[in-house]
Amino acid sequence: MNFAKKGGVSIVIYYNNNQIKTQVRLSADWAIFPSEEFLKKLTILIGKANINLVF
Numbered sequence: 001m002n003f004a005k006k007g008g009v010s011i012v013i014y015y016n017n018n019q020i021k022t023q024v025r026l027s028a029d030w031a032i033f034p035s036e037e038f039l040k041k042l043t044i045l046i047g048k049a050n051i052n053l054v055f
Contacts, residue, residue, distance in 0.1 A: 009033060010028070
């Protein structure tokens with residue numbers, strides 16, 4: 001099942017714990033068009049509070 005198609009939405013990972021805070025912008029090779037199923041699976045994996053979509 002294809003949860004996300006390669007595309008134009010950039011992915012930025014924000015990491016924060018008590019000792020360090022950083023962000024990593026993934027290359028264009030990682031850009032996707034996320035499907036509803038992808039977003040549901042991501043929500044289960046990391047929780048809704050940890051997902052922020054900005055278009």
